[in-house]
Every structure is written in structure tokens, then in C-alpha cells.
Amino acid sequence: MEDAHSLKDFLDCYGPSLAKRVNDELEVIHDPLNDEAGDMDGILDNLNKRPFPVQKEVIKGVVKSFKSGNRSVYITAEMGSGKTLMGIASALLLKKRPRVLIMCPPHLVRKWIKEIRETFSISKIFNLNGKHCLSILEGLRSPKPGTLPEFYVIGRERAKTSFQWRPAVTKRRSENYCPKCGGLLLDKDGVPLPVFEKNTQGKYKKKYECLNMITKWVWDPETNTHKSIQRKCGEQLWQPDTDNHKYRKYMPAMFIKNKLRNFFDVLIADEIHQYRNLSGQGFAFGILSSVCKYTLGLTGTLMGGYAMDLFYLIYRTHPEVMLGDDNQWNNPTGFMNKYGVLERVTIISEEDGLTVKSKKRTIVKAKPGVSPLLMGKMLLSNSVFLRLSDMSENLPEYEEEVIELKMNNQQGEAYKSFEDDMKQALREALAVGDNSLLGSYLNALLSYPDRIYQGVTVYHPRTHALVAFGPSISDEMPKERELLQIIDTEISNGRKVLVYIQNSNTTDISPRLVKMIAGKGYRVKVLRSGDTERRSEKIDKWVSNGLDVMICNPRLVETGLDLLSFPAIVFYQCGYSTYTLRQASRRSWRITQKDPVKVYYLTYSETMQTRAMKLIATKLEISLALEGELTDKGLSALSESSDSMTRELARALLEQISFSGSLKDMWAAYRKKEVQVNCNVYDTKPVELKEGELPVNVEKMSVEAEQIGDKVVKVSFIEYVGRRKKVTRIEVKESELDQMIKESDGPITLQLAMF
Numbered sequence: 195m196e197d198a199h200s201l202k203d204f205l206d207c208y209g210p211s212l213a214k215r216v217n218d219e220l221e222v223i224h225d226p227l228n229d230e231a232g233d234m235d236g237i238l239d240n241l242n243k244r245p246f247p248v249q250k251e252v253i254k255g256v257v258k259s260f261k262s263g264n265r266s267v268y269i270t271a272e273m274g275s276g277k278t279l280m281g282i283a284s285a286l287l288l289k290k291r292p293r294v295l296i297m298c299p300p301h302l303v304r305k306w307i308k309e310i311r312e313t314f315s316i317s318k319i320f321n322l323n324g325k326h327c328l329s330i331l332e333g334l335r336s337p338k339p340g341t342l343p344e345f346y347v348i349g350r351e352r353a354k355t356s357f358q359w360r361p362a363v364t365k366r367r368s369e370n371y372c373p374k375c376g377g378l379l380l381d382k383d384g385v386p387l388p389v390f391e392k393n394t395q396g397k398y399k400k401k402y403e404c405l406n407m408i409t410k411w412v413w414d415p416e417t418n419t420h421k422s423i424q425r426k427c428g429e430q431l432w433q434p435d436t437d438n439h440k441y442r443k444y445m446p447a448m449f450i451k452n453k454l455r456n457f458f459d460v461l462i463a464d465e466i467h468q469y470r471n472l473s474g475q476g477f478a479f480g481i482l483s484s485v486c487k488y489t490l491g492l493t494g495t496l497m498g499g500y501a502m503d504l505f506y507l508i509y510r511t512h513p514e515v516m517l518g519d520d521n522q523w524n525n526p527t528g529f530m531n532k533y534g535v536l537e538r539v540t541i542i543s544e545e546d547g548l549t550v551k552s553k554k555r556t557i558v559k560a561k562p563g564v565s566p567l568l569m570g571k572m573l574l575s576n577s578v579f580l581r582l583s584d585m586s587e588n589l590p591e592y593e594e595e596v597i598e599l600k601m602n603n604q605q606g607e608a609y610k611s612f613e614d615d616m617k618q619a620l621r622e623a624l625a626v627g628d629n630s631l632l633g634s635y636l637n638a639l640l641s642y643p644d645r646i647y648q649g650v651t652v653y654h655p656r657t658h659a660l661v662a663f664g665p666s667i668s669d670e671m672p673k674e675r676e677l678l679q680i681i682d683t684e685i686s687n688g689r690k691v692l693v694y695i696q697n698s699n700t701t702d703i704s705p706r707l708v709k710m711i712a713g714k715g716y717r718v719k720v721l722r723s724g725d726t727e728r729r730s731e732k733i734d735k736w737v738s739n740g741l742d743v744m745i746c747n748p749r750l751v752e753t754g755l756d757l758l759s760f761p762a763i764v765f766y767q768c769g770y771s772t773y774t775l776r777q778a779s780r781r782s783w784r785i786t787q788k789d790p791v792k793v794y795y796l797t798y799s800e801t802m803q804t805r806a807m808k809l810i811a812t813k814l815e816i817s818l819a820l821e822g823e824l825t826d827k828g829l830s831a832l833s834e835s836s837d838s839m840t841r842e843l844a845r846a847l848l849e850q851i852s853f854s855g856s857l858k859d860m861w862a863a864y865r866k867k868e869v870q871v872n873c874n875v876y877d878t879k880p881v882e883l884k885e886g887e888l889p890v891n892v893e894k895m896s897v898e899a900e901q902i903g904d905k906v907v908k909v910s911f912i913e914y915v916g917r918r919k920k921v922t923r924i925e926v927k928e929s930e931l932d933q934m935i936k937e938s939d940g941p942i943t944l945q946l947a948m949f
Contacts, residue, residue, distance in 0.1 A: 223262055224255040234287050241283065243313045246785065248584045249280050255578050256284045256490065264576060266489040266511035268466065270496045271580035273777055274756075274784035277492040278309045281462045282345075284490055286314060289459055291340045295450075295486060297479060298464035299753060300349035301726035306464070310345050322348035323727060327446050335453055346458070348446065349727065350468070354478035356445035361389040361398060362433035374429040377406035389431055404429040447478035451485050458486045465753055466491030470507040480510040494777070496577070501534030501564050502526060508572050515572060527558070535563035582785075590761075591790035592783050596807070598799045599672045601643065608665050609643055609801060615662035616652065638662075639802040641701045644767055646671065673796050674710060677766060680794055681711060684762040685742055689789065692760035694748045694778060696767040704745050707766070711743050721746035730755055748778035757781040761789040766796055768803070772810050 234254050238245055245253060252269060259267050271277050285294045296306055303323045310319055320330055327348065363370040363379060370379045370389060379387040382405065391399045404427040411420045434443065450457070461482050463469065469479035483489045489511055497503040505526045509516045521529050530536050539557045582589060601609060620635050634655060642650045642664050649666030653659065677693070684691050697704050704720045711718045719736050721729070721744060729750070736744065737759045744760065751757060752774050760782050768775060783791040797803040 224251070224258045226251040226254075229254075237287055238283060241286075241313055242315055243279060243309075245276070245279055245283055246585055246588055248580065249276055249283075252578050252580055253280050253283045253287065256280070257287045259576075259578075260288055260488050265487075266483065266491065266576060268491040268493065268496060268511075268573070268577040269580070270493055270577055272582040273494045273780040275494075275580050275582055275585060276785055277494070278306065278464070279313060281464070281490055281492050282310055282313050285345075285460045285462065286343060288488065291343050292459040293340065293344045293457060294346065294460045294462060295458040295482065296345060296347045296462045296464065297350055297353055297482060298347065298462075299468070299726070300351050301729045301755070302464060302753075303347050303349050303727050305730050305755070306345075306347045310347075314343065317343040317345060320344070320346045322346050322446065323352045327352060328444055328449060331446060331449050331454065334457060337457070350475045350478070353447045353482065354445060354474040356448070357434040357436075357443050359398070359401065359432045360435040361402075362431055363389055372404040372406060372427060372429050372431070375404060375406050375408045375427045377404070377408070377427070379404065379406075379431070381405065387431070398432075402431045403427075404431060445478070447481040451481045455485045456487060459488065461486035461489045463489065463491045465493060466507065467493045467495055467497065467503070469510070470497075470503050470505075472506065476506060476510070480506075483510050496573075497564070500560055501530055501568060502560055504568065504572065505529045512572070512576060515576075519571060530560055533565040533568040535561040537561050582783075585785055588785045589783070590787045592793075593790070594779070594793045594795070596795045596797070597676060598797055598804065599676055600799050601672060601801070602669075604667055604669070605643065605646060605671060606800075608646065608667060609798075612642055612650070612662055612664035613639060613802070619652075619654075619661045635661075636802065637701070638664075640769070640806060641696065641703075641767070643671075643798045643801055643803065644673065644695075645701060645703050647706060670710075673766070673798065674707075676796060677707070677764060678710065678714065680762070680764055681716065681743060682714070684792075685716065689762045690737070690741065690760045691743045691762045691764060692757060692781070693743060693745045693764045693766050694768075695745060696769045697747055703767075707745060716742040718743040718745065720744075721750055723747075723750060733757070733759075748774050751781055752777035755781060756784050756786070758784060758787050761787070761791050762794075763791070764794045764796065768795060768797065768807060768810070775810060 234257065235250065238250055238253065252271070256267050256269065269277055269280055271280070281296075282294075285292050298306055300323065303321065307319050307321060310317060322330060330346075362373060364373045364376070365371070370386065371377065372379055379389065379402075381387055387402050387405075388399075389402050393399050406427045407424045408427045409422050410425050411422055413419075414421045436443070463479055463483070466479075469476040491507075491511065505521075509521075509523060519532075521532075527536070537559045539559070541555045541557070600606075616635055616639055620632070623635075635652070638650055638652050646664065646667050650662075650664035652661040652663075654661055681691050693707070695703060695707070708718050708720060717740055719741055721733065733744070733755075748765075748769070763779060763782065765775070765779070779793050795807065797807050
């Protein structure tokens with residue numbers, strides 16, 4: 195034990211004995227290695243779309259968990275691992291003719307309907323996301339005996355949509371009175387309640403209740419008489435706005451609760467992590483989960499690093515577990531104390547001689563970090579976990595390339611001056627405790643190099659004083675030339691290109707990119723927000739009409755959509771959300787993809803863009819701790835991380851923090867760690883290679899290779915052409931070597947080739 199200095203060292207030393215102890219004492223519901231094939235395999239093999247072997251084991255584990263008495267199960271599987279198919283198959287195995295309610299993001303409603311038809315065509319499918327939702331549900335109140343499996347698909351927004359509301363008070367002259375107690379409506383300070391106050395969008399701001407104290411007579415058993423007590427009236431001062439016919443009058447989730455309880459056998463909640471808070475969507479999910487016999491949650495990211503992410507979610511799916519652990523619904527802080535990380539900052543003001551006591555104020559703030567007890571008590575018996583690496587034999591090749599470009603002299607000088615002005619303004623704002631400027635200032639620094647042709651003027655959001663001015667430069671910029679070169683290369687090889695930008699009303703650079711790309715003869719479209727349900731159909735139509743390049747914000751496609759037609763992805767602008775970056779980069783890397791997938795990240799060196807990418811690389815490496823990678827950083831490093839990416843970027847700007855290593859090296863370190871997690875190995879050693887002659891136009895080249903455990907050989911070819919550094923990596927997987935050995939009885943010769 196003295197030699198174990200970290201959790202990783204401890205597991206390396208005592209892992210085998212711990213694994214044996216767990217294996218001996220843990221009650222396993224489904225063991226893929228030892229359980230015999232049963233009726234479930236026959237049903238799965240008869241589906242139109244057959245699951246892969248690993249998917250079959252997940253499906254059987256879910257069904258066995260339900261049949262053993264568990265009401266709710268989570269499938270936590272990586273993006274692209276086929277959660278939709280596994281959800282449909284699980285429902286079909288659970289009952290011969292199940293009635294299944296599917297709650298999903300609105301842009302995935304039609305995808306679910308399409309997947310159901312492709313998986314099991316002999317079934318009834320109902321789209322509850324339209325205006326006839328309530329009439330369809332009304333018809334189910336007197337159902338006929340089911341002859342086929344029935345699937346009902348509803349978008350999460352539609353499930354929670356209810357009536358609009360308006361204030362409900364009694365008016366006398368210019369004053370408002372409670373319709374129940376008749377008292378004048380005043381707040382605690384004696385000021386009239388602003389029940390009719392509206393926001394800038396013309397909607398009423400807040401729902402109020404009557405705070406007047408009223409007399410109530412209650413029976414006193416000790417004296418055998420009635421006595422009067424004072425209590426708050428509490429009358430709700432709002433009512434449905436029945437005059438507004440544009441909005442529905444009945445929430446579908448509430449209709450199902452009141453009229454169709456136990457009608458549905460299974461609720462499948464897609465992207466279940468989006469129902470983890472007190473939003474209307476979370477409320478609707480909680481209602482539906484309580485009235486369906488079983489609940490199956492699908493997600494790629496069950497939690498975002500905070501224990502609080504799971505509090506309301508587990509309460510809605512496993513209330514008995516939370517109550518048994520003495521967690522009260524109205525006390526999420528107590529749950530965080532048990533299983534999370536809370537930071538308490540006590541601020542004591544200096545005595546001013548005017549008061550006896552100094553003022554003391556305590557601020558409690560949640561920090562990233564989760565106790566392992568949460569996994570054991572709440573999740574282990576209710577979850578099935580699946581990584582894409584478990585299905586590596588069915589995945590195409592995946593490659594990432596970070597291209598760091600140097601700005602030309604004119605562009606570099608303009609940016610340096612703009613950054614200096616912004617830095618000074620940010621320093622002055624933070625000195626007086628003003629953090630409201632962080633987001634707008636940093637977004638301006640991130641976007642200015644890409645929209646330098648427009649010029650940027652930044653004003654203070656409150657005083658409207660000029661903060662910084664970035665002049666406009668109309669020449670073609672290095673990143674634009676690089677993008678066009680990538681598009682030329684990929685399309686010449688018959689591969690369509692998806693370009694991600696962080697477009698908004700003020701920073702939209704898509705018109706310029708469209709003009710440049712279309713000027714080279716390519717067909718290009720920009721995907722905008724709106725019409726979420728038909729988004730997938732719109733993309734498919736563009737592709738069938740010969741689309742070459744699609745431009746969009748990554749947030750529009752980060753969940754659910756399979757963009758198999760775009761094996762080449764370019765992050766022209768990356769932003770600084772690690773979650774969005776990981777989700778969006780995997781849009782076309784799916785088990786049904788046939789072509790190799792390549793992702794490009796474009797950034798300008800010595801700018802805020804590169805600082806953001808370096809910070810993202812470190813965050814991505816740490817995030818692997820939540821997926822099974824136990825390094826010396828681990829969850830402790832995650833717990834010690836600062837509040838947000840915005841604050842860390844501001845700190846990197848003002849304090850000139852130098853991240854260790856170049857961006858390419860940091861990104862390579864993250865990718866290397868990801869390979870280690872996938873292959874479950876941690877020891878690497880270099881492999882010596884002889885360098886050959888330099889190719890044409892290449893000034894310098896180096897070859898680096900390393901063996902990761904005994905499973906992957908990784909070779910990096912690094913070429914320097916002018917200002918551009920190109921890195922090409924080749925990985926040889928254990929499964930490929932095993933296949934070669936099986937096919938040949940003699941000695942094996944392995945030749946690596948780039949093409």
C-alpha cells in the first residue's frame with residue numbers, strides 16, 4: 195500500500211484482487227459470456243435491422259433488468275452506437291404487442307418514425323408531435339385490443355406545451371383584490387402586487403399568490419371546541435387564458451396522466467439528460483415516467499460532471515431509491531453534500547467602528563466532481579454502459595487534424611492592437627468586480643480574425659462607451675484559403691464536406707463563405723434554426739439534389755442526427771464548449787458509416803482561438819476520467835477546475851498563461867489518451883524508424899511511432915510545408931492483426947501505406 199500514491203497506482207496494484215471480490219459478491223442479472231442464447235436471440239435475429247452482437251447483449255441486459263423488477267433503466271452509450279435501435283428492440287422483447295411512448299427532441303421525431311419502420315415494419319406508428327395530438331390521445335381512452343406493436347412518438351416541447359395564462363384578480367377602481375379572501379393584494383412591504391407587469395416580449399412576468407393572512411376555524415381535540423388561527427390565504431392569482439386560441443388548452447403529458455394511466459407499457463426518453471432540471475420538459479418527463487409501467491432512458495452523456503445533474507433525474511425515475519437514501523425533494527443541497535463537491539466561500543467585511551459585529555456572508559457554489567458512492571448506490575444497478583470502442587470492428591477509420599495557421603502581417607497587426615485594447619478594458623472591468631462583460635469581450639476576440647473583413651466595434655453594454663475598434667481588411671485570409679483547399683481535396687475524392695461555424699445575428703460569416711465556395715463551382719447550403727422536426731428531411735433532400743458543402747452551427751446537429759453523407763468535417767470556428775465539440779465531431783462517425791471520417795480543426799496561432807483550443811484539449815483529456823480513464827489527474831483534477839471556460843480564457847488572456855506544449859502536441863496527447871482508454875492500456879514505448887527521402891515541396895519531415903501496450907501501433911508522419919504543419923497518423927488495431935494471423939499460416943509481413 196505504501197507504493198500506491200494515486201488511485202491509478204492503487205488499482206494497478208490491487209485491481210485483480212478487487213475484480214475477483216466484485217465478481218464473487220456481485221449479483222449479475224445478465225452475463226454475456228456465460229448466459230445461454232434463448233428466445234430473445236431468435237426475436238432479435240428476425241428484425242429487419244439486426245443489432246450487432248454487442249448491441250444484442252445491451253438489449254438483453256435491459257430486458258432482464260426490467261423483468262427482475264426494475265422500473266427504470268438508463269442506456270448510457272456513446273454517440274453513434276445505435277441507441278435508437280437498442281431502445282426499439284428492448285421494447286419489442288419486453289412484451290409481444292407493446293404500447294410504446296417515445297419522448298425525444300423535436301428534430302428527431304421523424305428519425306424515430308423512420309427507424310421504427312426500418313427495424314420492425316409490422317407495427318403501428320403514431321406521430322403525436324402535430325396539432326392533432328390531443329384528438330389522437332382522446333381516441334385512445336376506449337382502445338381496441340392490440341394486434342400489433344404500437345409506437346407513439348412525441349417531441350419533448352409538444353409534451354409540455356400547455357395553455358397560456360393571465361392574472362386572475364378582482365378589480366375595484368384601480369386596485370386589485372383577491373377573488374377568494376377579498377383582501378387588497380399587497381406584498382410584504384405593503385406595496386401593491388404587480389400582477390399585470392409584462393416583460394419586453396409582452397408576456398406576464400410572474401405568477402403570484404395571495405399573501406394576506408386570513409382567519410380559519412379548526413377543531414381543538416384537547417378542549418373539544420373550535421378555535422381560530424391565522425394562516426396565509428395562498429390563492430393562486432392566475433388562470434388559463436382561454437381567449438388565446440393559438441395555444442393548446444391541455445398539456446399532453448397531463449392528459450396521459452389523468453386519462454391514460456398505465457395505457458403505455460414503456461416510455462423511451464431519448465436524450466434523457468436534458469430532463470435533469472426543473473424545466474417544463476423535466477416536469478413533463480416526470481409525469482410520463484410515473485404513469486408508464488417501464489421507463490428506458492437513452493443518453494450519451496448521463497451527467498455533465500456535477501452530482502446535481504442526477505438529483506432530479508434519479509428522483510423522477512427511481513423515487514424509492516432517493517427516499518430510501520434519505521434525500522428529500524426540496525433539499526438538493528443535501529444531495530450535493532453527500533455525493534458532490536460544494537465550495538463555501540465566507541466573506542467577512544472589516545469592522546468599521548460603527549457596529550459591534552463585523553458582517554459575514556457565505557456563498558455556496560457547486561463544483562465539478564462526483565463521489566464514487568453515487569455510482570454504486572444509484573446507477574450501477576440501473577444502468578447499462580456502452581462505448582464505441584466495444585464495437586470497433588464495425589466502425590470506419592477516424593482521424594483528426596489540427597491545422598494552426600499564421601495570420602498575414604496586416605491581419606496580425608490589426609488583431610494585436612484589438613486584443614491589447616480588449617485586454618485593458620477587461621482588466622479594468624474585473625478590477626471593479628464586473629463579470630458581465632466576459633462573454634461579449636471573449637466572443638469578440640474569438641470571432642474578429644474570421645470576420646475581419648467586416649471590422650468589429652465593441653461598446654460597453656451599459657454605458658455604451660467605445661471599448662475597442664478592430665479595422666476591416668478585405669483581402670482573402672489564410673483560414674479561408676485553407677478551407678477552400680480542404681474542400682477541393684475532399685470533393686475531388688468524392689467526399690462531401692460539413693463546415694461548422696459559430697454564426698449568430700452579429701457574427702454570421704456564412705454569406706462570405708457561401709460566396710467563396712460557390713465561386714469555385716460547388717453547391718453549398720446553410721442550415722438555419724427553425725422547423726426542427728423536418729431538419730433531417732431537409733438535409734437529405736439537399737444531399738439528393740447534389741449538395742457538396744453544408745454550413746451550420748454545431749449546436750443544430752449535436753444530438754441525434756446521423757450525417758453519414760459528410761465524412762469530412764471542418765471546424766472553421768470551434769467555440770469553447772467541450773460538450774458541443776465532442777458531440778458535433780462524431781456526427782458522421784457511426785456504425786453505419788462506410789467511409790473513413792476525417793475532422794479538421796482550423797485556428798490562428800497566437801490568438802484567443804488557439805488559447806481556447808488548448809484549453810479544450812486539456813478539458814477533453816480530463817473528461818475521460820468520467821468515462822473510465824484513471825490518470826494522476828482523475829476526478830480530483832476535475833473537481834479543482836475553475837468555474838467556467840469563459841473565466842479560464844479570460845485568465846489566460848490577462849495573465850498570459852502559457853499552456854505547456856504546442857496545440858498539436860496537446861491535441862495529440864488527448865487523442866493518445868483516448869486510444870489508451872479504448873484499448874484499456876496505459877504503457878507506451880517509442881519505436882525507432884528510419885527516415886526516408888523528403889517528398890516534393892516538403893522542407894522538413896519527421897516520423898514518430900510508438901507501441902501502445904500490445905494492441906495498437908501508432909505512426910505519425912509530420913511534414914512542414916512553409917508555414918503549415920501537417921500531421922498524418924496511422925493506427926494498426928489488434929483486431930486487424932488477429933484477422934491477418936487467422937488468414938495466414940506462415941510469417942506475417944505488415945506494410946503501412948498512406949493514401
